Amino acid sequence: MGVLFWEVARQGTSMWAQWIRDRYLRKANLWKVAIHSGCSSSWISILKAREWILPKVKYLIFEGKTINLWYDPWINGKSLVDIFGRVTYDWGPPKDCKVAALISNGKWNKPNRSPAELDMVWLEIQEIEVGGKGDDILIWPASKIGSLGLSEAWNAVRTNEEVLPWAKWLWHSIQTPKHCLCSWQAYLNKLPTLVRLQRRGLTTSTICSLCATEAEDADHLFLGCSFSRFIWCVLMRDLSIRSTFPHLLSHLPQWLNTHLSDPLKKELAYIILTTTFWHLWLERNNRIFRRTKQHKLRILHRIRDSIKMRAMSKVFRVLPNPDYSRISSAFGVQILEKALVHTTIKWLLPQGDWFKLNTDGSLADDRGGYGALVRNNKGDFIIGLAGRLDLPSINLLELKAIERGVLIGIAKGVDKLWIESDSTTALAWLHGKGKIPWTALRSLRHIHLNLLHFSVWKATHINREGNSPADMLASHQSSRDETIFHPHQLWPDMVEAIEQDRSVGEYTRTR
Ligand SMILES: [Zn+2]
Numbered sequence: 001m002g003v004l005f006w007e008v009a010r011q012g013t014s015m016w017a018q019w020i021r022d023r024y025l026r027k028a029n030l031w032k033v034a035i036h037s038g039c040s041s042s043w044i045s046i047l048k049a050r051e052w053i054l055p056k057v058k059y060l061i062f063e064g065k066t067i068n069l070w071y072d073p074w075i076n077g078k079s080l081v082d083i084f085g086r087v088t089y090d091w092g093p094p095k096d097c098k099v100a101a102l103i104s105n106g107k108w109n110k111p112n113r114s115p116a117e118l119d120m121v122w123l124e125i126q127e128i129e130v131g132g133k134g135d136d137i138l139i140w141p142a143s144k145i146g147s148l149g150l151s152e153a154w155n156a157v158r159t160n161e162e163v164l165p166w167a168k169w170l171w172h173s174i175q176t177p178k179h180c181l182c183s184w185q186a187y188l189n190k191l192p193t194l195v196r197l198q199r200r201g202l203t204t205s206t207i208c209s210l211c212a213t214e215a216e217d218a219d220h221l222f223l224g225c226s227f228s229r230f231i232w233c234v235l236m237r238d239l240s241i242r243s244t245f246p247h248l249l250s251h252l253p254q255w256l257n258t259h260l261s262d263p264l265k266k267e268l269a270y271i272i273l274t275t276t277f278w279h280l281w282l283e284r285n286n287r288i289f290r291r292t293k294q295h296k297l298r299i300l301h302r303i304r305d306s307i308k309m310r311a312m313s314k315v316f317r318v319l320p321n322p323d324y325s326r327i328s329s330a331f332g333v334q335i336l337e338k339a340l341v342h343t344t345i346k347w348l349l350p351q352g353d354w355f356k357l358n359t360d361g362s363l364a365d366d367r368g369g370y371g372a373l374v375r376n377n378k379g380d381f382i383i384g385l386a387g388r389l390d391l392p393s394i395n396l397l398e399l400k401a402i403e404r405g406v407l408i409g410i411a412k413g414v415d416k417l418w419i420e421s422d423s424t425t426a427l428a429w430l431h432g433k434g435k436i437p438w439t440a441l442r443s444l445r446h447i448h449l450n451l452l453h454f455s456v457w458k459a460t461h462i463n464r465e466g467n468s469p470a471d472m473l474a475s476h477q478s479s480r481d482e483t484i485f486h487p488h489q490l491w492p493d494m495v496e497a498i499e500q501d502r503s504v505g506e507y508t509r510t511r
Pocket residue numbers: 208209210211212213214220221224225226227
């Protein structure tokens with residue numbers, strides 16, 4: 001029902017949505033229409049979905065022409081009626097007034113004569129981003145593309161939203177199912193450890209059978225116990241991972257994400273993880289139930305054998321890495337090093353009266369930046385800019401670079417613009433391809449609107465190696481939010497990079 005409600009709320013064009021609007025919403029607002037006894041049961045259940053949808057929606061306001069000023073929840077999930085308690089007729093705007101009444105020239109504009117209630121929320125309203133051309137869009141922010149589909153609706157109503165970051169690895173085909181199951185249960189604290197058994201009154205002693213000193217809960221048995229730590233220590237050393245293995249199961253997913261960027265190490269680490277969990281649990285069971293005991297070196301040996309059996313079944317194709325020879329001998333992994341491929345990247349001069357705009361975004365240590373520069377058909381630097389902006393995604397920064405870059409092109413009176421970016425994603429979005437996230441929509445609209453200033457434009461991809469002046473601007477450190485550079489303001493490295501593009505324009509890419 002949530003999805004049906006969404007279809008109506010988002011001004012969907014299906015026959016069904018139009019019928020609903022004709023039948024129920026000619027004189028009423030979807031967000032406010034009351035449920036009464038005359039409503040059909042399906043309409044009632046659609047309206048009931050409102051309750052969980054309303055607090056989670058967001059409007060992307062452009063011109064404000066499609067949002068009802070009074071009734072639509074455009075102020076961070078609240079409507080003016082919610083805030084005022086009623087429609088104040090003495091103020092002026094009629095019931096069907098749109099938010100556009102408060103916008104002029106793409107900015108919020110408070111009417112001269114406005115009630116005290118509006119003054120109170122005005123600060124909040126001014127923080128809402130506005131401007132640009134076109135219809136406003138209702139967004140489901142929790143979904144990447146901003147739309148409430150079946151899976152988003154399911155996620156929103158279901159209580160447990162946690163998806164374990166390593167779940168997909170745990171159930172990877174290379175894994176042994178019983179090892180995975182054991183690790184899974186260990187992680188969820190579902191294994192009958194002595195501490196859990198004692199809580200249910202099923203045992204009196206909780207002393208760990210591996211170290212005979214501490215209480216046996218899942219965190220201790222699998223990670224904290226001196227017996228287990230010895231094994232982890234050796235295995236992680238063999239994997240060339242130097243950071244300390246976590247002591248708590250709840251820290252494990254984060255640790256794995258942080259320390260395992262190398263694909264080979266990552267894949268092996270998951271096998272090591274599940275295999276070790278299994279063998280630790282097995283040894284613990286043997287000690288408790290069978291009264292047999294193996295030395296930790298013996299267990300380590302068994303774990304290694306078991307890992308080798310699994311890893312043998314696969315050949316890893318990877319780029320050369322000095323750590324791999326050790327890993328290969330420790331775990332019997334077959335490693336096939338990919339040969340390095342050298343490609344020549346060419347930065348081409350724009351021809352005739354074309355101008356070229358190179359753009360780049362950068363995201364390092366949570367510092368976002370973007371850079372852009374315009375050059376003519378001789379490769380001369382015309383104008384450039386460097387900005388910093390806290391955006392969570394590199395692709396949004398790449399898009400921001402294009403957005404701002406297009407503007408400096410307009411400012412310089414460019415007529416034919418060739419945009420060149422090293423981001424295939426930003427370029428795909430620019431061409432309306434791929435799954436465009438809602439967070440990119442505003443920027444994209446700005447870009448397309450501004451591209452109308454040029455008689456012709458094109459946008460193409462260049463590999464990073466050929467885009468270094470834009471890269472230098474994107475990572476330029478400045479105290480200001482955005483700096484415009486004119487030719488005489490460039491620093492020596494930048495001048496050199498531009499000269500390099502102009503005179504040689506060839507770079508080697510190795511991968
Ligand atoms: Zn122990």
